[in-house]
Each structure stands twice: as C-alpha cells, then as structure tokens.
Amino acid sequence: MNNPHAALVEAPRQSGNEIARRIDASVIVPVYNCEPWLRTLLASVLEQEGVELEVIAVCDGATDGSLAILEAIATADPRVRVVAQENRGVSASRNVGLALARGEWVVFADGDDWVKPGALRRWIEHGRQNNLDVVIGNGFAFDTLPAPARPSPMYEHQPWGEICDGRTWMLRTVPDDDWVVCVWLQCMRRDFVERFGLRFEEGVVHEDIIWTLQFAQHAQRMGFVEEPLYGYRHNPNSIINAPSESSLARRAHGYLRVIDALASAASARREDRPFYRLLLRQINREGGNFLHLLRKRLQSSELRRHYARAFLDKGNIRVMLRGATNASEVWRALRCWRTLSRFVQTSSPATR
Structure with a gap:
C-alpha cells in the first residue's frame, strides 16, 4: 500500500486456498470511536450467509478501544483486514478501503450500524441476475437492538422492480426528495468503480452527495431492492449530529x-x-x-x-x-x- 499515513495490521497468515478464494463482496468499514457498537456491526457482517466476503476496517485515528477490538476480531477471523491510520476523515478511510478491495462487489457500512441477515446475498443476487452496475438497497433507522420485525423503510419512491441508468434514477427520485445518497445503501461492482476512477472527495462533510452524483452520471444499469435490510443507528455523536x-x-x-x-x-x-x-x-x-x-x-x-x-x-x-x-x-x-x-x-x- 502506498499510503504513508496508514499501517496494515495483518490478520493471521492465510493458506494459499484462502488467498485464492473468490470474494463476492468487500465490505469497507471506516471506524472512528465506535467502541460501544463495533462488535455488533462486525458480527452482523461476518454472519452474512451465502456470500464470500472480506471486511476492510479502517481505524481512522480512533481514541477509544476500537483498534483493539478490530485487532482481536482480525486475529480470530482471517476475513477481516485492519488498517490503522492517523485521523484523516471518513472519505479518506473509504478510499483506503477501495484501494485494498478484492471483491466482485463493494459495500460500505458504518461502525455503529447493523446489517440484517441475508442483506448482502439479496443485493448481490439482484445485481448478478440483472447485470447491474449498482444496486440500491433500502434501510431503516433504529435506536437500540433488536431491530423491529417490520421496520419502517427509509425510502419509498425508488423505481422498485425496474432497471434504469443513473440519469433516469435521478430524474425519478430527486423531485420527490427520495434520492438515495446514503453510501451504505449502495452496492456496486468493483470493476465499475475502477473503470471510472470513482473515489470520495476527502476533507469534505456531505461527501456522500458528491460521490452519488459522480457515480450516477456513469451508471448504465441500476436496480433496486425494496426490503429494508440495513439498520442505521441514531447516534447523537455522529458527524452529522455533533453540536460543536x-x-x-x-x-x-x-x-x-x-x-x-x-x-x-x-x-x-x-x-x-x-x-x-x-x-x-x-x-x-x-x-x-x-x-x-x-x-x-x-x-x-x-x-x-x-x-x-x-x-x-x-x-x-x-x-x-x-x-x-x-x-x-x-x-x-x-x-x-x-x-x-x-x-x-x-x-x-x-x-x-
């Protein structure tokens, strides 16, 4: 890795078969002071069935016990790769993850959230069956777990059941203020990301809007999964809610x-x-x-x-x-x- 600010914390040595295994999804997790919720998020990802995955957890200068948790989980599970870097922000962390990703698909998750069982398999199956560049999922908000059995979806006016390009998607959803800019609801082929050199703009809050605008102008085939499968935790200490x-x-x-x-x-x-x-x-x-x-x-x-x-x-x-x-x-x-x-x-x- 060429980034001088980051240090890869190596998981246990992998066998040749493990290194060569097909990776369906690279799940990129930027981590900054998520200690109370981090184990829950990672367990919800690592327990996903029906997909071969790797987790790239980028510890972005956390000052709590997040790095120790990541190192312990990586020691026990070779699917987890940990990067420790000085604090550079969530965009830089996601870009580090993109540079290291090896999966067919790229998915993002935040360290204080929760992913419903079967989410990744559902998204990736939809993407493969329809030859998509990008799959847009649905989510729900929660305060504590367990999550509601029938949570209220975050988005209701997506082109459910349709295939369209990014321009059409924006024309359909922006007028209703239903444009999905949450990166953790965006599952996309890694070769699509690399073909167009897609990266997050660093040092900017609300970077998810710029990122979504960027890929939407390139996506030719987008599909949509209506079931809310990703849980967004109401966290008063998040960047968006911080009162400082x-x-x-x-x-x-x-x-x-x-x-x-x-x-x-x-x-x-x-x-x-x-x-x-x-x-x-x-x-x-x-x-x-x-x-x-x-x-x-x-x-x-x-x-x-x-x-x-x-x-x-x-x-x-x-x-x-x-x-x-x-x-x-x-x-x-x-x-x-x-x-x-x-x-x-x-x-x-x-x-x-």
Missing part, C-alpha cells in the same frame, strides 16, 4: 462544496435541459439545508458571517432562483438572500 462549532463549520463548508459540485455538473450538462434543471433544483434544496444550519445550529456570529458571505459571493442565490420550480422554492431562495445578507451585515446572533 467546529463540526457545524465543517458541515457548512461541506454544503458549499456540494453546491459547487452540483453547479459544475449542471454546467457540463447544460444541453441536457431536464437534467440541467434537475441539478439546479437540487442546488435550491441544498441552499435551504445550508440556511437551516446557519440559522438554527451555528451560534458563532463570526462563522455565520464568514459562510454567509462565501455563499452570497458565489452567486448561489441566482442559481437557486433558476432552479426553483414552484413558489415555495422561489421563497426559499429569497429567504436565503434576506437572511444571509443580514448575517453578513451584523455580528449579532440571528433572531429568527
């Missing part, structure tokens, strides 16, 4: 980068008017998310002013207006302009 000002500032920066990526993709597809308009509409939605973060979460007036100015200076209000398809979306853009302009002009906390 530094975490919120990283999220604000992430939204700016997401909007830049959407705008760049829209510019490149200007001749494809339906897709171009779709991307502008998503910018309108992400602008609303950015505004909510600054109004409701970020308390530092200096940080609010900094990110509000960056948003306005990029001309994003104009783009949001071009992407508006109804009165509500026009109002969202105008509200962004009014509120962010106020943040730029004053250092006092927002009153709304």
Whole structure:
C-alpha cells in the first residue's frame, strides 16, 4: 500500500486456498470511536450467509478501544483486514478501503450500524441476475437492538422492480426528495468503480452527495431492492449530529462544496435541459439545508458571517432562483438572500 499515513495490521497468515478464494463482496468499514457498537456491526457482517466476503476496517485515528477490538476480531477471523491510520476523515478511510478491495462487489457500512441477515446475498443476487452496475438497497433507522420485525423503510419512491441508468434514477427520485445518497445503501461492482476512477472527495462533510452524483452520471444499469435490510443507528455523536462549532463549520463548508459540485455538473450538462434543471433544483434544496444550519445550529456570529458571505459571493442565490420550480422554492431562495445578507451585515446572533 502506498499510503504513508496508514499501517496494515495483518490478520493471521492465510493458506494459499484462502488467498485464492473468490470474494463476492468487500465490505469497507471506516471506524472512528465506535467502541460501544463495533462488535455488533462486525458480527452482523461476518454472519452474512451465502456470500464470500472480506471486511476492510479502517481505524481512522480512533481514541477509544476500537483498534483493539478490530485487532482481536482480525486475529480470530482471517476475513477481516485492519488498517490503522492517523485521523484523516471518513472519505479518506473509504478510499483506503477501495484501494485494498478484492471483491466482485463493494459495500460500505458504518461502525455503529447493523446489517440484517441475508442483506448482502439479496443485493448481490439482484445485481448478478440483472447485470447491474449498482444496486440500491433500502434501510431503516433504529435506536437500540433488536431491530423491529417490520421496520419502517427509509425510502419509498425508488423505481422498485425496474432497471434504469443513473440519469433516469435521478430524474425519478430527486423531485420527490427520495434520492438515495446514503453510501451504505449502495452496492456496486468493483470493476465499475475502477473503470471510472470513482473515489470520495476527502476533507469534505456531505461527501456522500458528491460521490452519488459522480457515480450516477456513469451508471448504465441500476436496480433496486425494496426490503429494508440495513439498520442505521441514531447516534447523537455522529458527524452529522455533533453540536460543536467546529463540526457545524465543517458541515457548512461541506454544503458549499456540494453546491459547487452540483453547479459544475449542471454546467457540463447544460444541453441536457431536464437534467440541467434537475441539478439546479437540487442546488435550491441544498441552499435551504445550508440556511437551516446557519440559522438554527451555528451560534458563532463570526462563522455565520464568514459562510454567509462565501455563499452570497458565489452567486448561489441566482442559481437557486433558476432552479426553483414552484413558489415555495422561489421563497426559499429569497429567504436565503434576506437572511444571509443580514448575517453578513451584523455580528449579532440571528433572531429568527
């Protein structure tokens, strides 16, 4: 491995037959301070039946006992490969996993989640039977295990039972705000990932949106499994839920980068008017998310002013207006302009 920041913690020596075995799926798990839940997640993956798999667990500078847990599990199960690196973020961790992956399919899981029995076999069978580049699964949210017997699905408006390309998928799902950007619901052929050099943008929060936009523009055959098979744990300490000002500032920066990526993709597809308009509409939605973060979460007036100015200076209000398809979306853009302009002009906390 060429990454000087990472060190591979070797599992027990494998026999020649084990090394040569066919690997159906490489499950990539970025790990940062997941000690209370890590054994549960890994057990749910390693107990999957009907698939030959490897787990590539990337310990991203964890300060708890996560690395010790990973090393112990790798010692007992040669299917587990552990990488220990200094903290570089979830995108860098997933990229390390992609570089090491050997499976026919690539799947992602987070260290505090849970995978339902039979999930990987179901996704991969669907992918093989239909010669797919990407399988989109379904998930459910939970607080504690055991999971509900009939959990509520996270997504309801996917093209269930159909095969389509990535462009069509986005045209069908983005308008309903049902676009699946959760990477742990995306199972894709590794040769598809490598053919197009797909990697996560490092150092950016909300990187899953950029990643999904990237692969959707290349995927020719996508399929969908409606049954919710992946459990997403409500974790108040996750990156998205962390209340610290530094975490919120990283999220604000992430939204700016997401909007830049959407705008760049829209510019490149200007001749494809339906897709171009779709991307502008998503910018309108992400602008609303950015505004909510600054109004409701970020308390530092200096940080609010900094990110509000960056948003306005990029001309994003104009783009949001071009992407508006109804009165509500026009109002969202105008509200962004009014509120962010106020943040730029004053250092006092927002009153709304």
